[in-house]
């Protein structure tokens with residue numbers, strides 16, 4: 001009998017997802033160019049109904065029609081070379097599912113190229129890391145809707161569940177699955193940066209030890225801030241370094257790396273002219289961190305004042321509010337970008353479905369997503385999360401704390417780019433009349449770029465400079 005699904009790429013993610021499928025009773029198989037990976041899968045999966053092939057032809061022939069072939073190989077040119085090798089072996093109607101973090105424009109191109117050959121191509125985001133892949137990730141598949149029917153059962157079975165609901169849904173046509181995963185990662189970057197800044201505040205403004213920071217995160221994680229990233233962050237403050245006996249965190253270089261999904265989110269937001277400043281700050285601050293030598297040099301020239309907060313008990317309450325405010329803002333920005341992309345790229349996204357499948361399995365899963373899911377369920381056309389009555393009530397309540405924390409960091413010179421940007425974004429968005437009329441006047445003054453009037457339709461040009469009249 002033939003296999004239901006085949007996996008190309010038996011690294012950590014591919015192997016664990018395959019084992020997850022086998023656990024759920026599916027007959028699945030794998031292929032990898034690297035013989036060691038095949039051996040590893042055979043060992044790990046010895047108790048499962050699962051095979052691995054060293055020949056691509058044999059692998060393809062072992063699959064039932066239409067073939068479901070998933071790729072979990074590094075994003076970029078490798079995906080193209082795998083497709084090139086694979087597609088001549090396939091039959092019309094077969095489905096290729098790219099589950100890596102591919103750029104969505106690559107996915108659009110590949111889907112078009114393969115549809116010419118009668119093949120379906122899915123761009124599918126998978127979130128949750130190694131543990132997610134093994135025991136239940138959040139899955140974001142985009143592509144042909146009918147073809148989705150061929151993989152729905154297997155994806156629903158392996159995905160994470162929240163209240164029994166699978167954390168997978170058909171996202172939309174084309175590259176929408178990879179687009180949504182990219183924005184998921186943008187939000188992930190923002191939350192990580194906010195937690196890093198929170199650590200900095202706790203350490204420097206409150207003089208908290210790592211143990212005390214652990215306790216603060218532990219307490220917050222029992223409340224409305226509950227999230228996977230807070231949990232992970234909390235646990236980092238417990239881990240000791242076997243080499244020195246100190247905390248491992250204290251021995252890690254303060255230069256952050258990235259693989260691109262956050263940067264892509266920012267790039268696309270600029271293309272779509274849809275502001276996501278807190279996500280941008282998260283991307284930019286990772287880059288800024290790499291200028292270590294320059295930072296050390298400038299720290300000598302511009303020494304910090306000690307940012308100690310006076311009323312610690314009050315400050316910690318406000319900090320929780322500020323973090324909540326900024327986390328809401330990060331989701332709001334990401335969802336607003338999805339709202340715009342849905343229209344521009346005709347993805348026809350269901351934001352409540354997306355919030356729903358982000359509640360479990362993925363890196364940005366959080367208690368807050370329950371509120372977000374409710375907001376978009378009752379108002380599917382909601383443009384911005386801030387406009388939801390429930391969220392607005394929360395924002396009003398925590399705004400004073402947010403202002404107080406950012407005032408403190410600004411006044412004492414403690415760098416909080418993500419926090420500060422979240423507040424600036426909020427204040428700009430709730431400004432009914434911005435000073436942008438002046439920008440238009442300036443543009444018309446020096447470049448005759450024209451402006452629109454508040455009291456009359458049309459475009460106008462004024463003689464601002466008598467020399468030019």
Ligand code: 6PG
Pocket residue numbers: 101126127128129185188257258259260261262362363
């Ligand atoms: C996930 C993660 C995962 C990974 C990203 C981000 O949802 O499981 O987002 O995809 O962590 O590759 O990585 P960088 O921080 O290296 O860009």
